[in-house]
Amino acid sequence: MGPPEPEQRFEELYMAHYPAIATYVRRRAGSPDDIADVIAETFTTAWRRLNDVPEGDGARLWLYGVARRTLANHFRGEERRAALAVRLREEITTWADSVVGAESAYEAFKRLSDDDRELLALVAWEGLSGAEIAKVLGCSLGAARLRLHRARKRLSRELAHLDAGYPLHQQIAPAKGRS
The missing domain is CATH 1.10.1740.10 (RNA polymerase sigma factor, region 2, helix turn helix motif)
Structure with missing residues (x-):
C-alpha cells in the first residue's frame, strides 16, 4: 500500500x-x-x-x-x-493644530480673482515653472512671471489682511507706487 x-x-x-x-x-x-x-x-x-x-x-x-x-x-x-x-494620531493632531492657519490661507485664496487663483494653483498644485505657465496661458515668459508676482502679492495682502483681524469686507489699499 x-x-x-x-x-x-x-x-x-x-x-x-x-x-x-x-x-x-x-x-x-x-x-x-x-x-x-x-x-x-x-x-x-x-x-x-x-x-x-x-x-x-x-x-x-x-x-x-x-x-x-x-x-x-x-x-x-x-x-x-x-x-x-x-504616528497617524500625531499627524492628525499636528494637522488639526494647523487647520486654523490653513483655513485663513484658504479664505485668502478664495478671495482672489479667478485668474490669480489659477496662476497660483498652476505653481502650487501642478508644480509648473514660469515657462510652462507661459505656455498654458499663451503669453510670454515675462508676462507670466509678472502676473504670478502680482498674484502672489495680492495673496500676501489678503493673508496679512486676515491675520490683522480686519472684517472680510474691508480692503487694504496697495502702497503707493506698488501693485
Missing part, C-alpha cells in the same frame, strides 16, 4: 495535532481572532509544505515551530500597526 493521498495525510495531521497547537497558540495570543488567525496560518503552512512535515511526533514539533514563527510575525505586525496608529 502506497503513501496516503495529500488530503488524507493533512487530515490525519490536523486531527492528531490540532489540540496541541491550539493550546500552544491560546497561551501566547491575546484575542480569539488572533488565536484563530495564527492557527489557520499554521495549518495553511502545513498544507503548502506537506512534503516537509516529518512523520510521527516530529510533525507536532514541526508544527510548534511553524506556530512560533507565525506568532512572531503576527506580533511584529501588531507592533507595526500600533506604531502606525500612534
Whole structure:
C-alpha cells in the first residue's frame, strides 16, 4: 500500500495535532481572532509544505515551530500597526493644530480673482515653472512671471489682511507706487 493521498495525510495531521497547537497558540495570543488567525496560518503552512512535515511526533514539533514563527510575525505586525496608529494620531493632531492657519490661507485664496487663483494653483498644485505657465496661458515668459508676482502679492495682502483681524469686507489699499 502506497503513501496516503495529500488530503488524507493533512487530515490525519490536523486531527492528531490540532489540540496541541491550539493550546500552544491560546497561551501566547491575546484575542480569539488572533488565536484563530495564527492557527489557520499554521495549518495553511502545513498544507503548502506537506512534503516537509516529518512523520510521527516530529510533525507536532514541526508544527510548534511553524506556530512560533507565525506568532512572531503576527506580533511584529501588531507592533507595526500600533506604531502606525500612534504616528497617524500625531499627524492628525499636528494637522488639526494647523487647520486654523490653513483655513485663513484658504479664505485668502478664495478671495482672489479667478485668474490669480489659477496662476497660483498652476505653481502650487501642478508644480509648473514660469515657462510652462507661459505656455498654458499663451503669453510670454515675462508676462507670466509678472502676473504670478502680482498674484502672489495680492495673496500676501489678503493673508496679512486676515491675520490683522480686519472684517472680510474691508480692503487694504496697495502702497503707493506698488501693485
